[in-house]
Amino acid sequence: MTATGAATAAALALTDPAPDTPVIPSERLRPGVALETVSRFADDWWDLGPLERKETSTTKTLHWKTFPEVLRPSMKRIAWAVINKPTPDVLLRRPKTTARPFISAQTLLHASKTWWDLGDWLALRQITSLDQVDQEILEEYADKVRELGNSFGHARNKLFAVTRMWAYAPFLLPQDRLCMPPWDDLGAEITDFLGEKDEPRGENTTAVIHPATMSPLLVWALRVITDLAPDVLAAWRESQRLLANLPPKAERGRKGKAVYQRLREYFDGLRAAGKAVPTYGGYLAPNLAKAATARGATREEAVSAKFVGGMLGVNQKQVSSFLKRCPEVLEGQKFADGAPLELPITAMIDGRPWTESIEFTQVKQLGLHLSTAALVVIAYLSGMRPEEVLHLEHGCASREEREDGTVRYRVNGRHFKGVVDEEGNIIPEGEMRPEPWTVIELVHRAIEVVEELDQGPLLFSRNLTTAPRADRRHGKALAPGAVVQRLKSFMKWANELAVKHSRDHELIPPDPDGNVTMQRFRRTVAWFIYRRPGGRIALGIQYGHVGSSMGESYGGRSRFDMLEILNFEEGLVMAENLATASERVASGEGVSGPAATRYVVAARAFQVRYEGGFMTKRQHRAIRADPNLRVYEHPESLLTCNHDPFKALCDPDRGRGAGQRTPSFSRCDMACANISRTDTHIERAKVERQAITEELADGLNPFPVAQRLRQRDQKLESIINEHEASCIVPEPRTEDGQ
Known part of the structure; x- marks a missing residue:
């Protein structure tokens, strides 16, 4: 048998995998994932993550223990066939189909929700095999789907998930084969089972971020990028220097004694200079003993061993050990509320420093806020889609000076929408855009700022976090879901600064439509700009998407x-x-x-x-x-x-x-x-005239300004007089609406 013949025979073979058969074939695995680590057919849960190629991907699993036991073997074989076998032509040839030659992990996960729902529904009817299901039963299930009250599109997708099960029937064992659903029968219309279609929906249904939320959010994001960034980055560099200065191992013997002597001199020096001992901010307060008792911590444990170790180049365990052995060095000492870095604060808000100091343990959180501010600026002012922003890499931004003296800022990156291979399969990892995005200077500045924060190739990797924990994510980039939590934290922090600096008008209220997500930024900027005079042109210029490059x-x-x-x-x-x-x-x-x-x-x-x-x-x-x-x-x-x-x-x-x-x-x-x-316009004109009169009365304006105000006043007077002389008052509407 030739290789082609063997491949054809394998494709036509009935699906009955052995217990140790990998769920995902080697040719569909994410690069770097070993076949030995892939879930097996007999496993109670299947990890679909190795199917994902995007760096923002998160773990997606099928938990088979929750599926009705009597139907579980059949459904597992169907799911395995869907993953491993090409999509049947009967689905690919459907008019206006979105089916691809191979299913994606996300689509499979959505389909599985219907499979679980259908399995539970069939189990309640004492059905023990899928070949017992007839068209009448499936018609009843369609009635159930319609009665859920979801949108037409959602209901249609649920029925298509059942259709997908039927389409694989030629490749399944007899007991796993589902009959043709009645909505796929010749002459049948999906509306016969789900009712009339609702209004077509698309990208525009994404809720706009309320102006009361978006405006101060953008104000704070820009302030952080343009004003506060130098202070945060300086603290970030100092923090990284201190952490790098921590020896991996404690010194022993004679060197260890020298370390203890250095520590004693350090604490004695603090006492002599009247300086405070650096501490973990959470342990403290003005009354150290009271705070330490409340937290169950001793005075020695309140000292920031990591900060002291970084300052002196001493292993932090050695600092803790020294304080336990020599607690007398803390006698009579003052204790700081934290471990403030010895850095000048240069940024101001209303002429006052935005913070008194930056504390060592706050640096990582401030780095997160700076990264989030950059994310808001890039996503909102560039017009990029969420996946495009989150896949940006270091070095993606460039500055182009033209011969005419103008400057263009470009950003190179990946795009994903509509990127398919020759067979029509979506390329999940996307592709580099043949032409860069054209952005404004603020976006370029935001990219420069975030490049100084993170390590690795991605601008927004998941490495930058204050809560490291083990997970089974497969992507290296920040996931859109994680962005929501970062935005919440950023808005809370910005509100604290607004209160501290008495800028109540810059408080960020909760959005009435729920969480602020990356998907909503692109929609919102269109809403904001379009409503201004000349907004259509301004929006095209702002996005740069309607013109040339x-x-x-x-x-x-x-x-x-x-x-x-x-x-x-x-x-x-x-x-x-x-x-x-x-x-x-x-x-x-x-x-x-x-x-x-x-x-x-x-x-x-x-x-x-x-x-x-x-x-x-x-x-x-x-x-x-x-x-x-x-x-x-x-x-x-x-x-x-x-x-x-x-x-x-x-x-x-x-x-x-x-x-x-x-x-x-x-x-x-x-x-x-x-x-x-x-009359509304005229009332506004009268209010403006009154304001001009009051401004002219104080006599403080320079002559050219006063002259312009008088000209404006004359124009307003002309508008008011003309309206009052020629306005018509429409007759009230009659009962028939005319």
């Missing part, structure tokens, strides 16, 4: 995601503006300006069609497409733009050619026929 490097994939976000945000903004307009019109506000009639018509049309309901994604698209509903609020110019591209003076082409989709508020012309104003 980023568009090329994403190859269209990310550009599609970005434009989806932009379009959805435009619909949200327009809906909010129209809702505000309908409220103003309904309350009897006067409306003036060339587009006053169009403003009223748009407000009432929106009120009739959409008032009082939850707007779907389709309705947002309809608003964007309706030329009569293109209402944009411009608070800085105290007006509303009822955008008609053929009348827009901000568009030099006046609708010729492609035209502008949105108004360009940076080129707003007060003579434009698209302008309307309401």
Whole structure:
């Protein structure tokens, strides 16, 4: 038999692995994982981690003891076949399928949740073999899935997990074969079993981080990177120096006596100079004896042996041993609340040092906060996806000075979305991007800062932690789940600094939608920027994804995601503006300006069609497409733009050619026929005039500034007078809504 024939025979062989058969074949193992360490078929739990290639991967396991015992052998054989055999063509040929030639660990884990649920459900019906299951039973299971009330997509995925079991039937023993599910039968529609589809959902369903949370979070992240970083890094370097100065072994004999003499001189020197003995901060307080008793520690145990050892180049065990033998060296000593490093504090907050000192045992936690701040800045201001940020390596950032004097900051790294091999399999480890990301200087600075912290190739490795513990993770990078905990810790620490420095306006409140996660940063920056005048252009510049180098490097994939976000945000903004307009019109506000009639018509049309309901994604698209509903609020110019591209003076082409989709508020012309104003705008104008009057009255402004204020006051007066002379008050709506 030829090698090809043997491989074909193996693929067609019925699945019945021996107890010691590896769960994962050697060709699918993560590099560096030995086949001898892989879970075996007979094991009660299977570790799927060796299937993962991303550095952010965590342990994923199948715990077979929790699966119904009577069906467990069959389900284990099915799971083994799914891992070891290529995906059957019946799944790959399905229209709009997401199935790949080989299943990933994450997909397998999701499918297993349905398998466990189905197994428990079948066991309750006294079913002891999968070949006893008929289509009627599976139809009942579909009813159960529908009644759970989950989204259509979630329910469909659960039924597809059952379909996957059936698809492998030709490779299974007779007792392991499941019949064709009724939803896969010829002519059947999935909606016949799950009901009508809900609105299609995508990346835009990710919750925006609330502005009250995101704004101070970014403020503190930037402050740490730009202001506090030098102090933290200096403490980090000093801490590393002290730790490196600790001898691995204690000196013995004559050298040991010399060490004891050095220690005695050190403590005597502290007493003579009136300096405090460094301690573990947790043991102390102003009353050492009381604190030590409360913690069950002696005075000698409160001394920071590691700090003293690092200062003197002495093994820390030798420091502890010396203090036990010679406790008299502590008599009459002052004790510090911790072990402060002898470093100057250079960073200020409101003109005061941000901290009195940096304590030796706090350095690692401060390093974590600095790393987290860098993570926030990079993830939020670069537009990278979470996996792309967490896989960045040392040396990834570069600075390019151009001949025209401009500077470009680039970041090289991996990308993962849509990266597949020639057979359509996802390449889990991703690939290096052919073109780098273009980022702003702050992102470049954040990368430089974090490069000074961590060891190893990755910027955000899991080596930097205050709680080292054994685990069975397979990746070397920080996992997205761990980022959530670091963000919580960072926000708590930032809030403590805000309180300490009386900056209550910079407190970071909890986000109403739950934990701040990396997935939410990319979504949030679009929301923030798009709502500003000229936001669509600013967002493209900020991300750098809609233009030249980023568009090329994403190859269209990310550009599609970005434009989806932009379009959805435009619909949200327009809906909010129209809702505000309908409220103003309904309350009897006067409306003036060339587009006053169009403003009223748009407000009432929106009120009739959409008032009082939850707007779907389709309705947002309809608003964007309706030329009569293109209402944009411009608070800085105290007006509303009822955008008609053929009348827009901000568009030099006046609708010729492609035209502008949105108004360009940076080129707003007060003579434009698209302008309307309401009583709300005029009230704001009056408030601004009052503020200008008060500022001019004190006479403290230089002449050019005062002149500009007078010009602004005259312009506001003109706007107010024109509105009061020409405004119309819309008639109240009749009972039929007209």
